[in-house]
Amino acid sequence: MAMLNAFAFSVPRAEAVPAGSEYPASWTIAGNVATGTTPSGVVVTATLTGPVTFAGSGGLVFGGPSPAFFPPTTTEALQFINTTCTSTAPSGCGSITYAFSEPVTTPVFYTGDIGSGVIPASNPPTFSEYRNTPQTLTSGGTFSLDTPGSQTSNVAITNGGTTVGIINPAGRVGTAASTNSCDPAGFGCGTYAISTPTPTVESITIGFSNAGVGVEGDAFTQVVGITPLTPSISMTKTVSPQTISAAGQELAYSFAVSNTGNTALSGVSIAETAFSGTGEVGAIVCDVTTLAIGGTTTCSATYTATQADVDAGTISNTATASGDTPGGETVTSPESSAEVTAAPAPALTVVKSVDPAGQESYEVGQELTYSFLVTNSGNVTMTDVTVNEGEFDGTGELGAITPASVATLAPGDSTTFTATYTLTQADVDRRGSTTNTATATGVPPTGPPVESPPSTVEIPSIAAPALTVVKSVDPAGQESYEVGQELTYSFLVTNSGNVTMTDVTVDEGEFDGVRGGPGADLLVLGDQLGQRDDD
Template identity: 50%
Template sequence: MTCSATYTVTQADVDTGQIENTAVATGTPPGGATVDSNESTAVFTPRRTPAISLSKSASPSAVTADGQQVDYTFVVTNTGNVTLAQIGVEETAFTGSGADPQISCPEDALAPGRSMTCTASYTVTQADIDRGTVANTAAASGTPSGGGPAVTATASDTVTADQDPSVSLVKSAEPESVTAAGQVLTYAHVVTNTGNVTLTGVDVTETAFSGSGTDPEVSCPGTSLAPGQSMNCAATYTTTQTDINAGEIDNTATATGTPPTGPAVTATDDATVTADQDPSVSLVKTVVGDDGPFRSGEVLTYTFLVSNTGNVSLTGMELSDVAFSGSDPAPEGSCPDTALAPGDSMTCTATYTLTQADVDSGSVTNTARATGTPPAGPPVASQSSALFTPRVNPALALAKTGEPVVATAVGQLVTYTLLATNTGNVTLTDVDVAETAFSGSGARPQAVCPTGPLAPGASVACTATYVVSQADFNAGRVTNTAVATADPPTGPSVTTPPAGATVTMEQTPALTLAKSAEPEAVTAAGQQVDYTYVVTNTGNVTLTAVDVTETAFSGSGTVPEVSCPGTSLAPGQSMNCAATYTTTQADINAGAVTNGAAATGTPPAGPP
């Protein structure tokens, strides 16, 4: 007979790989002991199909910036019918530029049909964004229980980098306004990578420029910009007069950068520098005559110095008279050009011939206006006046004489004549003469002049008198200087240089001596004789150092010594000098005493 039995296989049975079953049949005969059969064993081998699966995902699936974290999830599933041990997940391929993600799993074994989730994370780098993707492939492996080769499964995932390349440009100029040609403008171009990928080949070029000079050339310190990074590119420009005339300088530039993929990105910005226009003109008008006297027929030459004192060019330059006091039509100015650059000047001229009416009025005034048109705005103008006044030349000369030229006696009258002559070109009034130096001992002579105006070229004779004194004769001369003054129609008085006259004294110095003795006869020795000496100044000048000396004496006694009461004698004056002598017996024996004397005196000039 066939006996049967059933058994439900367990996972452990599958994991061990086989099921052995040994059985013994037992029977009891009708009489007797139970009998057993031989053992019989049956081995059952399960159908083992070890298998594993792996699914991989990333969150987020797309990134936009450096530094973002990507979380990877790895779902490992035992898809076979045996338990898997030593389960592990590892990266097999990774395109990220940062460190490979490190995978962490919660278990190392899985029963059939069971799953577990492993995780890893990764921080995105700029290189990843520039590349555009981060690709990642992982492999899961497990070893079947009960032996047999390991089973594996792989899974991949790609994280996309959403590239957004862009660039910005901010352009500025320093200074923001200019006033003259030759000023240097410095342009700053701040280029910024406003996208999320690195830009290469970064450059700035001028795309539009209104300046009349050489276009500015932009220079950058580099050619690459990481996201968020900026660099300052610079350029310079020197202004021209045409720029100032234009009123502004416009400048547009474009920044260009190339992303890792796709077309280049650009940005444009402009800067406008204002030219502060300050148009102005100046006029300086002068006039000169022909260096002759102020007269009818004299030609006046007017000079008009026209200068562009602003910072823009002026055109349409012209001159016009605003006011003119001359009796004939105003002079018309002639200019060499009609345009002036800033700082330039030109000289215009005109002539005018004086009329008698102009001479009679004493002056000619002329006011002119210079006008010029700037590049923008109304014309600018400047006025200047020139006054021509007569070349007034008041002048006076004085000649002085004295009569007589030689005086011969004290008390003589000297008459001075002072001839004042108008040597200028205007009428003089209030002619007067004043003594400035006088050597006479008496009162200074006072000149008397006729009254009334003194026309140019005319003369007037003034007179003065003086009585010669003894002191004048002693001095030998009388010197006299005087100046004449007069008033012109305008301005200060005119004064002549000193004019002099000298009257010489005819000096005749002379001296007489009369000598007498008392008594005139003696009779005995011891008698006293008194001598008298009468000294008289018979000349016309005072004598000084008057003295009497004995020149010859026959007496045998002591020579008499002459004594005088003074030493000076005025003309006609006398003085008595005296001496005494006592006779001796020899004198009586001789029969006479003779005596000779001499008187001397010193005149103001010449020998005694």
């Protein structure tokens, strides 16, 4: 007979009992309620209604070895008796609801029909005739484990008011009597996966009705196995590029998330647990946030590297993925990390100049202002930046370089140091130039201090030697000079050039006095005059 509200499903045939399927090893029965606990701690409460009653608990089969596809012990099955009900309506002879203390998945229906016979007043009953065979189960319908003429009750399975399908896995029914006790000459038994309308369930209801043939009384056994939810999620984090060289470069983070458990997950999200970057990671966006069992999604985010990140040398990012089970439990993945390396390339340049600039020649006493333009030409911040004088052939004292140091200099930034110097006569006397060479030094975030290539400024001093002489006589200004008058000639020699002169002398040029000197001329004349008077 067909059941109402049949559930259409497309679950493939199961070829084996799901890994992890479990059931209570024993039951405690009180009236119409049986309670048992699975090995993982799921409490199963079985509540029976209708004419069908509990006959106790025990093995699924009697009178022979249990097939390999049955639970291995002899205490896990619930046994039922139907003595008077002849209703063929769905659940017309009652039902049993298995309620689970937490959501479970992949329920499995194990059953072993105990067979026909007159049910005595004693409990449990005894049987002398076994003529039941396994039956093919029709999805969404009731089924009977017995052959026509048997009295086994029809069975229907529902979940949440919706009739669910039953799958008859290959190899999950009785075989020859030589291997188990479920052969056609014995009684029907089987293991059947239940296709549920949702991936997880919190209860399963099995309804009983009469097959419409045979005697009214029957006894049968059953166990519902379940697979506890073992939610699990994994995540692998990657980043591209893995190496950067400058601030401002964008990083693309990718989070590959997989549902590795046995239940669907919703609200899938990524949480950063550790991040060494100094900026803000962009919003993390996932392609989808609900994952079926085995489902995957990719989440992504971007980040722009800062100068502090480059200075640090690495950007480390650790995250986890999480999702919620249908029962509201949150499961979190192990941490996954991605690291970006910032290869340091510290460098400085210095350009030295002088003010005033561009003169062909500089003079003694002229004040010069040297400027040192220092630029951070690398990719990391430099600290304690200073200018160091190298070769300097000036003969005077170079003024202090100011500032003495600059605390920090970011990549691409420049700063100017200055110093003054007054040109000396010795500098000009060299008849060439005054040379000044300097370097800049700074300390990178890691490694030894870095020195720039040198920069040189030359101050030309073109030699222009010159002398002037001004000759005078004392006494001066007379209209006429007399014989015997002594004259004193003066030679005022002036260095009118720009270099120091040495071994300075005065040389007589044209002179019309007699006998080589002015005094001699007068004496000779006097002598002549006196001699003439004597005569």
